[in-house]
Amino acid sequence: MIESLKYCQKEKGLLIYAWCLMPSHLHMMVSADEGKKLPDIIRDFKKFTFRKITSSIKEINESRNWLLNKFSFAAKIHAKSDEFKFWQDGYHPISVETNLFKNQKLNYIHHNPVEAGIVYEPEHYVYSSAINYSDAMGLIEVVYL
Numbered sequence: 001m002i003e004s005l006k007y008c009q010k011e012k013g014l015l016i017y018a019w020c021l022m023p024s025h026l027h028m029m030v031s032a033d034e035g036k037k038l039p040d041i042i043r044d045f046k047k048f049t050f051r052k053i054t055s056s057i058k059e060i061n062e063s064r065n066w067l068l069n070k071f072s073f074a075a076k077i078h079a080k081s082d083e084f085k086f087w088q089d090g091y092h093p094i095s096v097e098t099n100l101f102k103n104q105k106l107n108y109i110h111h112n113p114v115e116a117g118i119v120y121e122p123e124h125y126v127y128s129s130a131i132n133y134s135d136a137m138g139l140i141e142v143v144y145l
Contacts, residue, residue, distance in 0.1 A: 001026065002127075002139050004049050009141070012041045017145050020109045021127040022116065027109045029096070029145070042091050054084050102145055106133070 001021055008014035013033030020027045032038040057068055071084035096102045110122040110130035122130035131138040 001049060004045055004052070005140055008041055008045050012036065012044065014038075014041050014045075015143050016129070016140060017143050018106050018109050018129045018133075019140060019142070020112050020125070020129070022112055027112060029102075029105055029109065038093070039091075050084070106145065 005014070005016065005019070009016060013036035015031045015033060016028060017031070018027075018029040030038065032041055054068065054071065068084065075084050094105075096105065110128060110133065113119050113125040113128060114122055119125045122128065123134040123136070125131075126139065129138055129140065129142045132140075132142045133144070
């Protein structure tokens with residue numbers, strides 16, 4: 001996921017303001033460079049990560065094959081899916097119009113691992129931009145809001 005996000009930043013024009021990768025979902029505040037289309041970037045990101053994750057599960061001989069069964073079941077109940085379904089359809093873009101709303105979303109994203117009981121402080125969670133906002137370098141460079 002991290003490498004795919006970095007690739008999308010470098011090659012596709014994805015601007016990441018905040019992010020948090022949880023065990024079962026991903027939160028992001030993003031936009032696209034001028035002349036780029038965010039839906040296209042998200043589509044390509046989801047397509048690549050889906051293929052990479054499912055192929056990795058198939059190649060690695062361990063006990064994660066049960067995930068493929070879950071992805072296969074999800075594909076059967078969605079008519080436009082292929083063999084597996086990893087991501088939910090679409091994404092949920094919300095326009096950030098005010099500083100209050102921006103701060104609420106940043107707080108929500110960065111406190112997700114705290115609310116889940118994974119860490120006590122947001123900046124202690126490695127898979128998040130909270131560390132970037134606490135004056136350290138995280139796994140992914142962000143555009144500060």
